[in-house]
Amino acid sequence: MAGGFGVVPMSLSFNDQLIALLPRLRRFARGLTGSAVEADDLVQSACERAISRSHQFQEGTRFDSWMFRIVQTIWIDRLRSRDVRKEEPEDEAAHIGTNAPMRLAEARLELAEVSAALATIPAEQRAALLLVTVEGLSYKEAAQVAKVPVGTIMSRLARARIALEARLGSKAELGRSWDNAAAK
């Protein structure tokens, strides 16, 4: 499971399970919305809804999948009810005279680039991509979260992966060049 936050032990209370899952919920929501603030709003709403409907969670099933479904449902509802303003990509020019270590600077740049690439992918494909590639769900589990057939997840994911690769391909290629140069 990605990130080391796998299936939460069922011995934990409902609230403890929710707290343990918060980092992944924030990551999933950040990928969906492209905005830190909007993502946390989304997670907060999801927590409130989950607690109010905790009786609907079926013991023995995956708690993370159940929560991802709630997050995605709220997000889709919001998309349908209003135009979500997409956050502008970070203004690189604002980083004036930075003396931050290169690794940290690159990490921020990487997230900004990947987020910008994600924002161009249609919402449902983006969700499939995040569930499978980032959160480590199987196609079947992702299909249950999205309430669609496995084949639909498969095609959505493929389109998303192809689009992502097309947009990030040059960066990956650059990384390979660095690796090759370093190996020589």
Add this chain to the structure above:
Amino acid sequence: MRQPNDELLIAYLDGELDGLDRDAVTAAMERDPALRDRASALNESAALLRAAFGEILREEVPQRLLDAAHGKGGAKVIELMTARARQLGNQVRPQGWTDRRWWLGGAVAASLLCLLVGAGGGYFAAGGPNLAASASNNAGPGTSWLDSIGGYHKLLINAGANEAGLVDVPPDGDQGRKNIQKLPADFHLPNLKPWGLEFQGARYLIVEGRPATQLFYNTDDKKLGPITIVVASTTKPDLAPAFDHREDMNFIYWRHSGHAYAVVGTADLGYLWNVAKDISFQLDAAI
């Protein structure tokens, strides 16, 4: 089997194929270098995605989300924290902060009193409220320094960034960009857009006879902003972050490598803590 398309190749890479399909893709890759390159490219872009979003897992979870997961409102928690801070003499850390460095006790608060705004200057020396003077004259623990920082914060918030003569560095247009470049050479403007905060302007201050900058950020969400950030030069040793709450304002402050930092706002501490961490990240001011 024909050459696998991208959909099948991706399912193969994700471990979603079994039996004959999996064997067929394996065989196709063995005989086709172009397919192997395609698989490699798809794997690398996926790895980039995972790596980029992996950082989010290491972020501090905002208090309001912890409250929501507990099924309670954020306001109550802040009130409890404030009461506890007062009871313990402002030496408490926010719930969820696990680093022992946060527990620095009274010595921290006392040492911070003379950190900033000692000599007064900038706008205040030119006719604003004499907060700087009260700061330098009042050495009681936990009083004047933070009160002064809070006073600076309130003055700027109440006046707004558009107040003529108050903001030295406007945020917009080419002129604003040129002015931003006049900031100290070892300093750059933190980009806080991911937190919904837009830069509104900056002011120059003299703090303990040394240069300092006060930054003003705002957001449409009144629960979160506005906030001000003070970055000052200092000769004091490094100091781990500490927190305080006065009137309706929360404070997070620390020192690192010759600079003192303070983040002030009415937002909850979880949000300010994340902002402070991002600032420390961007300014290489580790906390």
